[in-house]
Amino acid sequence: MRFTRHSLRLAAIGVLGLLLATPVAAQSVNRAAIDELNTQLLYVALPLTLFVELILIYAIYRFRDNDDPRPTTDDPALEITWTVATAVILVFVGVSGYFVLTNPFLTPSVAATSGEAADDLEIEVTAYQWGWEFTYPETGVTTQNRLVIPEDRNVRLVMSTSDVIHSLYVPDLGIKQDIFPNQPQVVRTRATETGEYDLYCAELCGPGHSRMGGTVVVLNQSAYDEWLTEQSTTE
Incomplete structure (x- = not known):
């Protein structure tokens, strides 16, 4: 008892x-x-x-203390x-x-065909051994291992790899997508909190895999615009 x-x-x-x-x-x-x-x-x-x-x-x-068990009765x-x-x-x-x-922010195939993605901020992501390159097509700005995105705006990441399989993983933002050679992948997100978040490669990609990390920086829209303008003038 x-x-x-x-x-x-x-x-x-x-x-x-x-x-x-x-x-x-x-x-x-x-x-x-x-x-x-x-x-x-x-x-x-x-x-x-x-x-x-x-x-x-x-x-x-x-x-x-049942010393005389019986079969269960059909019910x-x-x-x-x-x-x-x-x-x-x-x-x-x-x-x-x-x-x-079927959420376009979670399933790549839905994200790639979603009509709502037409107004997304598009950023090109290139994975390589052992780092990340982020390109902003509208301005030509390119960063290494540092992805900067605006808060409360839909972002579309068009990802490719220049060598082997990699995987973009940002735990705090709920992003995880494998990237295969010659198969561009699409991920959508909309960050709702400013701050810095760790980015990892979640696919074993060689001896330098453990150091293939980066940072996702979420800025409010005005700070993002200022950052983008600053990067454009320095390149």
């Missing part, structure tokens, strides 16, 4: 902690979509996990109930995942 009460107490504390926890605000629409999906799945998985654990604890306690109504409940849960998960997969 003491074991059961202790287990229930720990489960209650865990559930309460998850419910009261306030997630950190996302820094981009990409990250916000991913976090929202994770939250939806959490609120589905949490009650199911608690329900299963409670049944397990009950079964352990209720039948702990068609119960079997139909849990089958339907499982189907409803799977449909919910599938629909939630579908809307994320």
